[in-house]
Amino acid sequence: MSFQSEIVNWYLKHKRALPWRDTKDAYIIWLSEVILQQTRVEQGLPYFNRFLQHYPTVLDFAAASETQILKLWQGLGYYSRGRNMLFTAKQVQDLHNGKFPTKYDELIKLKGVGEYTAAAIASFSSNESKAVLDGNVFRVLSRYFGIDEPINSSGGKKQFLELAQALITDQEAAIYNQAIMEFGALQCKPKSPNCSVCPVQSGCEASKNNLVSMLPVKLNKLKKRTRYFNYLICQSDENILVKKRSAGDIWQELYDFPLVETLENYQEDQQNFSEQLGNIFGKDCNVTALSQQKHLLTHQTIYVQFFGLDNYIINFNQDAEIKWVTLREFDELPQPKVITNFMNTHFNYLEKP
DNA sequence: ATCCGGTGCC
DNA sequence: GGCACCGGAT
Numbered sequence: 001m002s003f004q005s006e007i008v009n010w011y012l013k014h015k016r017a018l019p020w021r022d023t024k025d026a027y028i029i030w031l032s033e034v035i036l037q038q039t040r041v042e043q044g045l046p047y048f049n050r051f052l053q054h055y056p057t058v059l060d061f062a063a064a065s066e067t068q069i070l071k072l073w074q075g076l077g078y079y080s081r082g083r084n085m086l087f088t089a090k091q092v093q094d095l096h097n098g099k100f101p102t103k104y105d106e107l108i109k110l111k112g113v114g115e116y117t118a119a120a121i122a123s124f125s126s127n128e129s130k131a132v133l134d135g136n137v138f139r140v141l142s143r144y145f146g147i148d149e150p151i152n153s154s155g156g157k158k159q160f161l162e163l164a165q166a167l168i169t170d171q172e173a174a175i176y177n178q179a180i181m182e183f184g185a186l187q188c189k190p191k192s193p194n195c196s197v198c199p200v201q202s203g204c205e206a207s208k209n210n211l212v213s214m215l216p217v218k219l220n221k222l223k224k225r226t227r228y229f230n231y232l233i234c235q236s237d238e239n240i241l242v243k244k245r246s247a248g249d250i251w252q253e254l255y256d257f258p259l260v261e262t263l264e265n266y267q268e269d270q271q272n273f274s275e276q277l278g279n280i281f282g283k284d285c286n287v288t289a290l291s292q293q294k295h296l297l298t299h300q301t302i303y304v305q306f307f308g309l310d311n312y313i314i315n316f317n318q319d320a321e322i323k324w325v326t327l328r329e330f331d332e333l334p335q336p337k338v339i340t341n342f343m344n345t346h347f348n349y350l351e352k353p
Numbered sequence: 354a355t356c357c358g359g360t361g362c363c
Numbered sequence: 364g365g366c367a368c369c370g371g372a373t
Contacts, residue, residue, distance in 0.1 A: 038358045043371070077369030080361075114360045135358055154364075190357080191373080 011179030084112030136184025142216035146205025282313035
């Protein structure tokens with residue numbers, strides 16, 4: 001038996017009874033699908049029932065106020081979904097005579113309806129053979145076919161979409177789409193799927209190769225940190241106070257200046273800034289803001305602000321890595337780019353021929 | 354504390 | 364192409 005037939009058979013046996021199943025009403029399917037975006041069935045179910053009770057048709061929905069919609073949406077998260085639904089309901093009223101579209105090409109134009117939701121509504125309501133590709137489908141396909149292409153890369157998405165579309169058959173589009181998603185949600189779960197009772201285990205590449213827990217592959221999207229570096233330029237004649245950077249952070253063993261890091265711009269984080277500044281240069285020190293620049297790293301965005309130091313007392317005990325060097329000595333020390341840039345603009349007489 | 358997940362918008 | 368949007372599960 002084919003993969004698709006096995007999945008559909010499994011579905012007929014194990015599917016949950018849910019109120020939006022087995023309806024062909026595109027409005028009701030839209031309602032359920034948008035509510036279920038980024039949301040688990042158990043959490044979305046009561047919301048779906050309340051929305052359908054309040055707004056039995058798309059025209060009822062279109063007549064609602066944004067406040068009413070958001071009040072009903074309360075607690076579900078991603079509130080732009082609710083706002084987009086109202087916008088779309090009005091559009092369906094005005095542009096489609098209140099009749100909710102059932103074809104992918106029309107659905108995809110609606111606000112809040114992306115590729116997944118358009119394929120879901122089109123296949124469920126009119127059996128159009130557009131493959132759905134959600135988190136469940138990615139997982140099932142990557143495991144069964146042993147695909148280790150990252151699902152959140154553009155190439156990976158394309159590959160999975162082509163595969164999913166090749167698998168769907170015209171006559172069974174609606175039920176197959178529902179089946180593979182339900183299969184992913186209940187059987188081929190992200191964590192500890194029970195492969196011993198899986199109907200397609202014998203054909204599953206991940207199972208054969210012991211890769212079930214490794215698939216699907218997902219690129220960690222590096223979350224960029226935003227940081228605020230406030231450098232204190234302490235200069236006396238030809239000497240400047242520098243600091244060697246230590247382990248556990250960027251630019252290890254390179255030289256920069258005494259640094260106060262704040263959680264936000266120093267003006268937004270005044271108290272913290274002044275306190276740290278006082279610890280290094282005494283309570284009564286004066287600073288003057290000089291230049292600023294934005295420094296981009298792979299994993300961090302650093303807003304760098306330079307300050308000139310007017311009067312100060314240096315508390316050397318605060319940090320053993322602080323020391324005086326001449327400007328010429330500093331020029332020979334390894335420095336981060338952002339420091340070199342600063343030196344070149346403010347001490348350009350040091351530039352070599 | 355970290356993972357999970359569609360769409361809009363930049 | 365990458366982030367912001369949210370709450371729940373693990």
